[in-house]
Amino acid sequence: MIVSALLTSVGINFGLCVLFFTLYSVLRKQPSNYDVYIPRLVADGESQKRSSFNLERLLPTPGWVRSAWLPSEDELLASSGLDAVVFMRIIIFSLKVFCFAGIIGIFILLPVNFTGNQLQNVDFANLTNDSLDVFSISNVENGSKRLWIHFSAVYIFTIFVCYLLYSEYKYVSLKRVAYFYSSEPQPHQFTILIRSIPVSAGASISDSVDSFFTEYHPSTYISHMVICRTDKLRNIINYMKKLYSRLIHLRGEPPRTKCDCCGCCGLFRRKIKIDLANHYEKKLEDLEENLRLEQSEVSLAGQEVRAAFVSFKSRYGAASAFHIQQSINPTQWVTEQAPEPRDVYWPFFSSTFMGRWISKLLVIIASIALTALFLLPVLFVQGLTNLDQLEIWFPFLESILTMTFISQVITGYFPSLILHLFLKVVPPIMKFFSSIQGYISNSDIEKSACNKVVWFTIWNVFFGNVLSGSVLDELSIWLEPKNIPGKLAVTVPAQASFFIAYVVTSGWTSASSELVRMIPLIFSLIRKPCISSEDEFEVPSLPYHRDIPRLLFFGLLGITYFFLAPLILPFLLIYFCVGYIIYRNQFINVYAPTYETAGKFWPIVHNSTIFSLLLMHAIALGIFTVKKLPMASTSIVPLPILTLLFNAYCRKRFLPMFIAYSAETLIKKDREDRDDATMAEFFDKMATAYQDPALLPVQYSINSDSLSSPLLSSPEIEG
């Protein structure tokens, strides 16, 4: 790619960003869009619908940037939980890393690269027609002593990143402990999940659990809640909800109908509506009867799953039961930490040890298959960046493709946009895979999906682009690990301009379209006319498994290209700066937490960064060999080893804190509660906290008085 193509791409995307920002600052002020742009405030009832029209509403203003900037981390913690804080720490961490890298890269490495003459003498007069490669390490002469500058940069950068990783891990882990100390007593702190409960003939699962825990944990055991298979009930309830919302719509619309003008037509429609409403009411009543019957059957008819939530008197009691293998047979009475009640993923079904094991295996195979098959569209996209290829495939396009602007759009913008769209469907698929893996909580599912998406992205976007440019059978490279550095050294720098464009197109656009929330906006515009405002309104939550991998992938690009093509760094810095403001804004206004893992996403960030460093070292090893500086490539070898040792140390030093709380913490916290009078009440509530919402009584039918607020108890209220 030449400089002017990059400039075109930057221009388009800068324009798009400005457009999005302007659009956002206008749209967010329209009361009709409040449920898209400030759903949190709407839900809290903080947004007084200021319907008074004034001119200011139509002018783009940057006030939201200020209000997104202002809140402190503690305020963010209070409003959006520790997971949001950890998410913002990823951006802050990246900003720190790339500020440092940017200073070294732009002021030291870039001039060194630029003044080299391996490729060609730079034509200062006509800079825009130069290849971007003159800014990369490829332009430094082979065997040049100046490569030692790059060598030193790699060492210094690695040390700096490791130092930051250490201090961030420490910071997040301390935050985690502080969060636990400051938390109210919560049911999941006192509860564990038991799976693979063995049942002797004649006894029920509930009896089995009760006798086991009264036998072995008499002093701490309180109660338990056996889990049932409630897919059928959930289906009925969902159908009832739909009917109810239609009913409300039919009944509620007349006073607010907008076409009251045409009388007879209105009367006729009114008649139909009343008939329909009566029909729905009848149906709802039937369904309710049906549901009650089914609910009473579930517990009778052996629909119980061999799993139960078991609650204890103290956090330490629960932790003892969780940490110590309960049964002689390790595949029975398998313990797990309980998630928050609101976080439970009720449709989970596989509870036997073998069942979960097999489904886990199948999911792993499916994920690998998806990752491998996904390469096909990537290869196609890769073909598009190559104009010559395109002309061969579609000869009739030749005349269009020779136009400078079109060709620049196609090479600079089009390919990464398509890739970006393809990638959009991956996180939901991976989440689906994780959900059938047998996790009990939404947070575990998202964490697992996050991991899957990270590796998917690295494999498909990074290696897919880097390797498919030269070999189709990229898998074969991993079978000859000796050749990896050499291979990467040739192919990675060649894709530098593609990834610079990728940061600009995919990165900048994704951040600013996150701000505008295009899809929810369109959805809301379509839905508005046909749904009443009393209809249930859900505050969205940030899909961490979609956004964390994206941030981590840009981190990987920055780390690997830092010494190869430092030109990528300013674009990345802009991305992270914009991301910082936008995500803060979204946390404050849009996304509400639906669970709290208390920072359990951080180890993923740490591991991914370590992998990026190792990848950089492998590339450096190859580059210095290719560039005929064997001394440097030998001297780089200790670096990955030291990095791995550093990682091993961090795993021992910090990772256990992200898996479970220590005895010290738990006992201190238990003591605090000892004199608390409200604990008795809390324990009473806890007994039903893990009740499956599908088993709670539901009242939608018209006979009840509370039509506008159906008696739909949901565990959120109790949790």
Add this chain to the structure above:
Amino acid sequence: MIVSALLTSVGINFGLCVLFFTLYSVLRKQPSNYDVYIPRLVADGESQKRSSFNLERLLPTPGWVRSAWLPSEDELLASSGLDAVVFMRIIIFSLKVFCFAGIIGIFILLPVNFTGNQLQNVDFANLTNDSLDVFSISNVENGSKRLWIHFSAVYIFTIFVCYLLYSEYKYVSLKRVAYFYSSEPQPHQFTILIRSIPVSAGASISDSVDSFFTEYHPSTYISHMVICRTDKLRNIINYMKKLYSRLIHLRGEPPRTKCDCCGCCGLFRRKIKIDLANHYEKKLEDLEENLRLEQSEVSLAGQEVRAAFVSFKSRYGAASAFHIQQSINPTQWVTEQAPEPRDVYWPFFSSTFMGRWISKLLVIIASIALTALFLLPVLFVQGLTNLDQLEIWFPFLESILTMTFISQVITGYFPSLILHLFLKVVPPIMKFFSSIQGYISNSDIEKSACNKVVWFTIWNVFFGNVLSGSVLDELSIWLEPKNIPGKLAVTVPAQASFFIAYVVTSGWTSASSELVRMIPLIFSLIRKPCISSEDEFEVPSLPYHRDIPRLLFFGLLGITYFFLAPLILPFLLIYFCVGYIIYRNQFINVYAPTYETAGKFWPIVHNSTIFSLLLMHAIALGIFTVKKLPMASTSIVPLPILTLLFNAYCRKRFLPMFIAYSAETLIKKDREDRDDATMAEFFDKMATAYQDPALLPVQYSINSDSLSSPLLSSPEIEG
């Protein structure tokens, strides 16, 4: 190697074995050798010194075979502990495996191989001059349909071995639980080891431990014992022991002296002895004074290590503290299960988290270095099996080497004997490495050394011989994993005759020399004249880290060569049969357990067998490719995958039972003790069970009355 060379080797070794057996059956009946051949009975006082001479004492009798055969497994368990039973299970397991393999191999595969004609037409008349290769898979024609017989054999054998592995793992794990249930209360069940104790300024380590556990485990904590650095004390005590034994020798010899005949000479020597004895007495007194001073100083002068044994009221209490991370910082208050008091390795020194981590790293590097450097002698040995090579190196030997017998000895016997001698020094070195790795107990050290020796043997003896025959830089093969099966398929069958000879020479000889205990016998013969019989007499223990790897390595040879060269199987079966009788005999008569891991060695056996199976699959994959049967080599691929899955399942199903006991087990056992009146006494004893023996009062000097039985308290008595 040709058939006659093998027969020579078998002949020599069979002769050696018969010689050893005859020797043993005579030598063991001589009262002077009782401390070599029946030290256990001597220690128990069961061996009445039948000095009455009779002819039967000089005749070889097979009575010992019968008495080694008779005891049941329970009797062995009672006399030698579960570790001995597990050791015997390894042999029984191998016998089962190779009986099955032998039937398939000898009656199905061997005829198939022999009737092939890939190599040459077999000369029935002159069978002894045929190469052994006619019995191996190499003799089957390329692309022959008969290779499917080998293919099926690999599948059936793998399934059979996995079934046996499963049932043995289950058997051993149940034995382990049963052993725990039937055991007396023992201090290590109630105790944990704490390392990396943080100390606040001014407070002692003991205070720190006390305040932490009374704070967080008030209901279960009893007492603790801080560990001190006692290297200096141990040196003094050892020196005192030596002096004392000399003193006893000087004082005790006169009545039993044999050269009383020459009067004046005797008088003169007597004078010198009395002077010497007085000198020693004086010195001993000084040392004792010194020791007392040092002992009192140790606890004062900050010689305490930041580690302590902490005891609890119940087994479950100790397990809770062990399983749950104690401190917020996972690198402080690191918990570990306590070993038996007699099993503690007192000279352990590194107690800080970082210290242990670094020493572990260094040991790993050292072990790898040893494994790599050891190849040099192996390569030399390998050269010896090649007569042509030898003639080139030492031309003057040519005349000798042409003699049939000499050449057969050299090719069939000499190489593996040298290798065998070299390998003798490896287990002690590996044990030394493990001991500086920071383990607290001898059993852990031996377990870790056992693992190291297993991998060392596999790498050096198997791969060293297999790969060095063709490539010197064998390490490079691992950098191209794709080529491994192909490489192995070519090189492994080529070494079949070497390994058959290895089984015969190294295996048979090692087993029968184990019986005769050549080195202890020689040592005892040398030592006898100069040491008094009152001198302390130690019953040896079986060095598991030496003998388990040997058994496992023969298992690996059998599994990998089972379908390549089934001729190896009868020799292996003989080895294991002989081993069964010999080791039983040794457990009954010679070796006493010095610790009890309750079967923790079994997972090593399981892992090593799984590795052997995978290696066999890799070789099969390569062989079928080389033999031009691509269908078969594709169809073999699921087998290693299924084996790995089986292994993963076993890890989940059984391995946790070998790491710690379950809550169910611990609580049941605790309840049994609840009404036991002797428990109070037990807890009193437990408080001092983990006292460092170097800190106990020692009295050797002459002033005391108990000269012949010094007041040397050792923890064995208390444990």
